[in-house]
Amino acid sequence: MEVHRIEIPTPYAVGTVNAYLLPGSPLTLVDAGPGVPGTWEALAEGLARAGVRLAELDRLVLTHPHHDHAGLARRVRDASGCRVFAHPVDHARLRGEPGVWEGIVGFLDEVCRRAGVPEGYRRELRQSMERLRGHTLPLDEVEPLDEGDEVCTDQGCWRVLHTPGHARGAVCLWDPRERTLISGDTLIPHISSNAVTEPGQGTFRTRTLPAYVASLRRIRELGCRRVLPGHGEAMGDPTRLIDERLAFHERRAADILRRIPPGGAIPWDLVRALFPGVEPGWVFLAVSEVVGHLDLLADQGRVEWDGQEGTWTVNRRGREDVGTVGREDGRTLGR
Numbered sequence: 001m002e003v004h005r006i007e008i009p010t011p012y013a014v015g016t017v018n019a020y021l022l023p024g025s026p027l028t029l030v031d032a033g034p035g036v037p038g039t040w041e042a043l044a045e046g047l048a049r050a051g052v053r054l055a056e057l058d059r060l061v062l063t064h065p066h067h068d069h070a071g072l073a074r075r076v077r078d079a080s081g082c083r084v085f086a087h088p089v090d091h092a093r094l095r096g097e098p099g100v101w102e103g104i105v106g107f108l109d110e111v112c113r114r115a116g117v118p119e120g121y122r123r124e125l126r127q128s129m130e131r132l133r134g135h136t137l138p139l140d141e142v143e144p145l146d147e148g149d150e151v152c153t154d155q156g157c158w159r160v161l162h163t164p165g166h167a168r169g170a171v172c173l174w175d176p177r178e179r180t181l182i183s184g185d186t187l188i189p190h191i192s193s194n195a196v197t198e199p200g201q202g203t204f205r206t207r208t209l210p211a212y213v214a215s216l217r218r219i220r221e222l223g224c225r226r227v228l229p230g231h232g233e234a235m236g237d238p239t240r241l242i243d244e245r246l247a248f249h250e251r252r253a254a255d256i257l258r259r260i261p262p263g264g265a266i267p268w269d270l271v272r273a274l275f276p277g278v279e280p281g282w283v284f285l286a287v288s289e290v291v292g293h294l295d296l297l298a299d300q301g302r303v304e305w306d307g308q309e310g311t312w313t314v315n316r317r318g319r320e321d322v323g324t325v326g327r328e329d330g331r332t333l334g335r
Contacts, residue, residue, distance in 0.1 A: 003180070003228060006046030008033035010068045014191065014231055017068045019043060020182055021050050024153030026058030029082075030173065030182055031230065035071035035135050043072060054079045061151055062086040063184025063230060064167035065093050067135040074137035085145040087162065087169030089201070096138025105129045107199045108284050114312050115287045116268030124280035145171060158182070163219065165212020166193040172219070179225040181238075186215055189232045192245055197288040209292025210299060213249060216242050253293045257302055257316070264315040267291060 004021040010033070022028040029047075033039040044054055057080040062070050065086065073094070077084055084094075092100045105126055112122050145151075147162040151173060158173035163186045173182040185193050195208040220242045227235040235241065259265070259273045267290050271278065275286045294314060297303040305314040 003182070004046075004050040005228065005234070006043060006050075008039050008042045008046070010034050010039070011036055012068055014068065016231065018228070018230055018232075019046070020228055021047065021052060022151070022153055022155075022158070024155030026153060027052060027056055028059040028061060028151060028153060029057050029076065030061045031063055031069040031184070032060060032072035032076050034068045035075065035137055039072060040075060043076075056080065057082045059151070060084045061145060061171075061173070062090075062094070063172070063182070063186075064170040065090040065136075066167060066185070067132055069184070069230060070094060071136040074139050077139060083143055084139055084141065085143045085151075087146060087171055088144045090167070090169035091142045091144070094136075094139050094142050096136075101133055103199070107205075108197075111197050111205065111291070112284060112287055114267075114310070115271070115291065116266035116311050117271075117283060117287065118268075121280045121283045125284055128281050161218070163215035164206075165195045165208055165215045167196070168198050168206055168208075170215075174222065179223060180228065181219065181222065181224045181226070182228045183219070183230065185230040186212075187219060187227055187235075187238055187242070188229045189235050189241065191231065192248055194285050194288055195292045196285070197291050207292075207295045208288070209249070210295050212292075213246065213296070216245060249293070249296065252289070253296050256290060256293050257297055260303065260314055260316050262316070264313050266311055266313060267294065270294075270314070 002023050006019040006021065007016045008019060010017050017033055019032055020030040022030065033043055047054060054076065057076065060073060060076050060082050062073060073084055076082060086094055109122050109126055112125060145160055147160060149160040151158040151160065156175060156177060158175050161172045161174050163170050163172050166185045170184055170186050172184060172186055195212040197208055198206045200206045220239055224238055227238050256270055259270055267287060270290045271286045274290065278286050294303055294305055298305060302317065303314055304317050305312055
């Protein structure tokens with residue numbers, strides 16, 4: 001099946017974002033780009049090159065709720081009357097329910113506080129999150145899309161895979177006949193996706209990096225021939241790339257472990273050691289990076305940390321070496 005890629009500009013460091021028009025009827029768009037100047041025109045022009053008008057769209061599928069993928073969802077729905085689908089865990093955020101965005105900002109601030117990030121950095125984080133608020137207009141209705149569902153047109157069906165890690169509700173679309181995966185931000189050719197720390201369901205936070213490692217391993221077993229990512233060019237067989245990403249997480253975990261002194265450390269100490277001179281706008285991503293790898297190390301019994309409502313303290317335990325990330329006795333961890 002021919003899938004039309006539509007490249008949309010963004011104001012973010014990641015560069016352009018991809019939306020995809022699936023072949024066949026009902027007309028289905030996957031992702032939509034951010035709600036900032038210039039993106040609406042780029043989306044409309046990309047659809048026109050595929051012989052489609054915005055008003056003709058029947059469905060919009062969101063791979064995850066981040067602004068660069070979901071920001072234009074409301075305008076697309078208003079222009080076409082299309083149905084919008086996303087993983088249920090993200091519906092409240094996409095609908096802009098009262099207090100949800102404030103809760104996300106408060107959670108990010110609290111994670112940074114527990115990680116030991118100084119107030120000045122946290123203040124800038126709160127301000128940057130407030131600026132982001134306007135990049136996505138709230139939807140009035142979102143329909144569920146979850147593991148095992150199918151997105152079908154008269155040209156064939158795409159199977160929905162829930163692949164948490166980069167986002168709690170991240171999904172990929174898998175065409176088993178063509179062995180093609182629309183990967184969203186779960187797998188990107190030129191960027192190792194950040195497993196952003198997110199609120200938990202029944203717990204303070206989600207252990208996103210162990211979940212992400214498990215999602216990568218799952219994709220590796222699919223036997224993909226082609227991957228259509230959320231950013232960058234299409235890829236062939238992603239096995240080598242996934243192996244490189246898993247090896248990167250092994251090295252990063254080992255590096256963090258070596259930086260923990262015998263008397264212990266707080267995550268902010270490790271952030272500053274790993275990312276000297278980190279800018280305030282990037283602090284939460286840096287904290288997520290460290291927190292995620294500490295979770296992997298904890299799974300392996302190499303560090304002890306978390307659990308405290310005050311500042312988190314990290315202490316070494318057990319062996320100094322780091323084995324295969326996300327594995328113990330052949331079993332996948334973090335799911």
